[in-house]
Amino acid sequence: MKLPITGEQIKDLATRLDPSTKLFTRADGQEYEQLIARWADNAIKQAGVVAVPVTYEEVSKLVKFASDNRLDIAVRGGGHSTGGCSSSEGGLVIDLSSMRNVRVDKDSKLITAQGGALWADVDNAAIEEGLATVGGTVNHTGIGGLTLGGGLGWLTGLYGTVVDNLVAAKVVIADGSLLTASEKENADLFWAIRGAGHNFGVAVELTLQGHDQTNEVYAGGYVFTPDKLIAIIDAINAKMRNPDPRAGIILVFASPPTMPGPVIVTNLFYNGDQAAAEKCFDFLLKLEPVSNMAKMMPYNLVNGLLNPMAAHGGRKSLKAVTLTNDVDAPFVQELFDEYARKMKETPDLAKTFMGIEFYDTTKLNGVPIESMAFANRGPYRAGIVGLEWSDSQKDMENRSWGRALQTKCRQHIIDKNQFSPGTTKTALEYANYIEPGDLVDNRPFGANQQRLETLKQKFDPDCLFNKTSPLVPLKN
Ligand SMILES: Cc1cc2nc3c(=O)[nH]c(=O)nc-3n(C[C@H](O)[C@H](O)[C@H](O)COP(=O)(O)OP(=O)(O)OC[C@H]3O[C@@H](n4cnc5c(N)ncnc54)[C@H](O)[C@@H]3O)c2cc1C
Numbered sequence: 001m002k003l004p005i006t007g008e009q010i011k012d013l014a015t016r017l018d019p020s021t022k023l024f025t026r027a028d029g030q031e032y033e034q035l036i037a038r039w040a041d042n043a044i045k046q047a048g049v050v051a052v053p054v055t056y057e058e059v060s061k062l063v064k065f066a067s068d069n070r071l072d073i074a075v076r077g078g079g080h081s082t083g084g085c086s087s088s089e090g091g092l093v094i095d096l097s098s099m100r101n102v103r104v105d106k107d108s109k110l111i112t113a114q115g116g117a118l119w120a121d122v123d124n125a126a127i128e129e130g131l132a133t134v135g136g137t138v139n140h141t142g143i144g145g146l147t148l149g150g151g152l153g154w155l156t157g158l159y160g161t162v163v164d165n166l167v168a169a170k171v172v173i174a175d176g177s178l179l180t181a182s183e184k185e186n187a188d189l190f191w192a193i194r195g196a197g198h199n200f201g202v203a204v205e206l207t208l209q210g211h212d213q214t215n216e217v218y219a220g221g222y223v224f225t226p227d228k229l230i231a232i233i234d235a236i237n238a239k240m241r242n243p244d245p246r247a248g249i250i251l252v253f254a255s256p257p258t259m260p261g262p263v264i265v266t267n268l269f270y271n272g273d274q275a276a277a278e279k280c281f282d283f284l285l286k287l288e289p290v291s292n293m294a295k296m297m298p299y300n301l302v303n304g305l306l307n308p309m310a311a312h313g314g315r316k317s318l319k320a321v322t323l324t325n326d327v328d329a330p331f332v333q334e335l336f337d338e339y340a341r342k343m344k345e346t347p348d349l350a351k352t353f354m355g356i357e358f359y360d361t362t363k364l365n366g367v368p369i370e371s372m373a374f375a376n377r378g379p380y381r382a383g384i385v386g387l388e389w390s391d392s393q394k395d396m397e398n399r400s401w402g403r404a405l406q407t408k409c410r411q412h413i414i415d416k417n418q419f420s421p422g423t424t425k426t427a428l429e430y431a432n433y434i435e436p437g438d439l440v441d442n443r444p445f446g447a448n449q450q451r452l453e454t455l456k457q458k459f460d461p462d463c464l465f466n467k468t469s470p471l472v473p474l475k476n
Contacts, residue, residue, distance in 0.1 A: 002072035002466070004090030005048035013049070013065050013092075021058045024050045035095055038087060039080040039140075040316035042395060045087035047074070052095045056170060056178055056204045062094050063202060064176025067464055074467060075202050078118050078142020082316045083435030085198070085467035086145070094202060096144065104129045109210040110167060115144045115203045119303055122208070127300040131210035134162045137250070138310045139303035147206055148197025149432035149468070150374040152382060154219075154269040154302060157245035157360035159211060163194035163374050164367055170205040171197075174460040178204070192455045195374025195431065196445055198468035199452070200459050218270040218277030219302045220294030223263050228287050229336055232264060233329040235283045236358055240326075243360035246271040247280050253339045253354045254309065262340045268294050269302060309353065310386075315395060317387040319402035320433035321409040323356055324418055325379040331412055332356070335405065342401060349398065351388035354405070356381055369425045375446035378426035379418065383409065384433045403438060431469055444469045 005013075014023055024032040026046065035050040053059050066073040072091030079086055079097075087093065096116025102125035103112045111126050111133055120139035126132050134155040136146045151162020159165055168182035171193060179201075181190035192200050224232060236249060248269040255262045266284055270277035274296050278285065285292075323332070339354055358381060365377050376382065385402045410428060413419045419428055425447035434444070443449045453474035456463075461473050 002091065002464075003070050005069075005071050005092050009069060009071075010049050013051075013062075016061055016065065017051075018055070018058055020055065021051055021053045021062075024052070035097075036087065036093070037079075037312075038084075039078070039312050040082040041313060042315040042317075042392070043079075043082055043084040043087055045074075045084055045089040047088050047093040048090045050093045050095050052098050054098050056172065059094060059172045059202050059204050060176045060178050062092065063172050063174065063464070066092050067174050067176065067462070070462070073464060075144070075198075075465075077116060077144030078140065078146070080141050080145060081435075081468065082318050083437070083468075085436070096202075096204075099204065102126075104131060104210065106131075109212075110207055111210045112205060112207045113143055114205055117143045119143060119146070123300040123303055126210050127213065127298060129210070130212060130214045132213035132299045133208045133210050134159050134165050135303060137303055138306050140307060140310075140312075143206060144203055145198070145468070146432060147208075148193060148195075148203060150195050150376055150430065151432070152357060152359070152430070154248045155211070155271070156364060157243065157248055158271065158363065159209075160363040160367060161374060162208070163372060164363070165209040166194055166206060167209055168207040169193055169203050171201040171203050173201040174462065174464040188455055189459060192373050192452060192459070194372035195448070196452050196469065196471065197373075199456060199465050199471045201465060213299045215272065216296045217299050217302055218272070218274055218294055218296055219268060219305055220292075221265045221267045222281075222284055222289035222294065223265050223291040224287065224289050226262060226264055226336060226340070229264055229333055230329045231287055232266065232284065233327055233332050235287065237326050237329070239283055240358055240360075243362070244280055245360040245363065247277075247360070249358040251356045251358065253336055255343050255350050255352070257350070262336070262343055264336075267306065309351075314351065314388050314390060315392060315398075317399050317402055317435060318433045319385040319387065319399075319406050319435070319438065320429035320431075321354075321383040321385055321406050322413060322428045322430070323381040323383055323409060324413055324416060325361070325381060327356065327381055328412070328416070335408075338405070346389075348389045348391050348394065349387065352386060354383070354385045356383040369447050373445060373448050373452055374431075375425070375427040375448050376430045378424070380413070380426070380428065382430045382433070384430075399435075399437075406438065434469065436467070450474065
């Protein structure tokens with residue numbers, strides 16, 4: 001068991017650190033409150049101390065101190081974990097929010113970002129050099145948490161997952177050592193952090209492959225009335241049988257306050273000009289959306305489009321759901337009907353949405369599962385339920401509803417003989433959309449589970465990093 005930090009230990013820690021590392025306790029009032037705030041209010045925990053380092057060496061000292069004293073620690077990147085995985089009750093929080101620098105090398109097209117950077121930092125720095133990389137579709141999410149769990153984004157059709165584009169990382173492991181992880185150095189650690197990275201240390205620096213992105217892109221939403229749902233799904237399925245890697249669709253059930261009830265929004269992305277985009281999405285335009293908000297824009301603005309529906313604050317929970325590759329339209333109708341019923345029954349959940357992501361998965365599934373820890377590869381569509389409410393008495397109840405949808409989707413795939421628990425190599429639910437307590441099987445990393453448990457024994461045998469999809473060390 002990990003321990004809270006004592007007042008004496010905080011004093012001792014302060015004497016070991018460089019003055020550039022600031023420590024904050026509850027006595028610091030508002031500054032401390034701001035540092036323990038998270039994207040979801042329910043993820044806030046009363047840390048014993050929050051350390052805000054600015055150098056990698058200082059992160060090493062903090063991790064070593066925590067290891068030596070068996071402290072509970074949490075690493076805070078962008079702060080979006082709804083399960084409280086970047087927060088600690090009484091322990092030490094290593095807050096990376098002052099480590100957000102991004103360097104871009106135009107010749108090698110490599111983007112090197114510090115572990116506390118947000119996707120907006122990366123997208124903005126990269127586009128200055130005519131580059132982009134796969135990144136989160138809400139640009140205030142952290143590159144740390146999102147990359148270490150795999151990473152899906154609008155450029156996934158063209159370039160795969162974020163970890164498929166990770167070239168190297170600098171990681172502080174549990175004993176405080178700062179290691180470079182790449183195909184050439186510490187290759188086993190590099191294998192592990194590409195999908196299960198939250199388990200292996202603090203990623204203080206991530207180097208991502210950039211790609212030429214000099215053209216503007218087409219992005220935005222088409223809004224449909226719910227009676228079009230089956231036709232939309234059928235049309236998307238038909239389109240995805242010959243997918244265009246430049247296109248992406250995130251289909252969302254949402255309940256905008258301006259509409260009389262839930263609607264279907266197809267959030268669209270096309271990496272090309274407007275004529276090509278409208279040709280690509282003609283099959284949706286023919287279904288007559290009630291509103292069309294898509295337009296041309298520079299790439300670095302795209303990942304800000306969904307920010308308004310993902311504002312900070314409120315009680316929140318993400319639930320990974322997975323659907324068959326060729327999505328079963330009547331089943332999606334069932335999900336929508338359940339969503340609409342619940343929104344009507346519980347107005348406090350009105351900001352809740354459900355999304356299904358459609359990318360060309362050729363690139364993503366072209367990478368063998370065993371080539372890195374990330375195991376969410378297979379003939380499936382990632383989906384998400386994003387719950388939001390205000391009543392703290394309803395945390396359990398609302399999460400249970402999300403988990404019931406998760407189970408329903410999993411069972412549907414099993415019933416269709418498209419997944420066999422314990423046998424299929426793929427991990428079904430996308431690791432980055434899972435919270436502690438969600439796991440519906442004991443192999444969240446699919447075929448890579450055992451190798452990861454062995455590497456956990458090598459790099460973190462005392463389970464210092466134990467918050468997101470925690471691994472149990474396996475002794476040889
Ligand atoms: C609004 C929203 C939009 C999202 N969109 C996408 C999307 O488009 N694509 C996608 O793939 N996922 C998406 N996600 C899921 C996202 O990948 C995870 O929530 C991710 O964990 C967020 O990372 P963070 O750094 O912001 O969060 P945090 O809460 O800071 O961290 C989450 C976990 O990562 C660890 N961590 C963070 N940084 C580091 C680091 N540098 N070193 C070691 N550990 C670290 C934390 O300790 C914690 O365990 C989205 C989530 C939200 C809430």
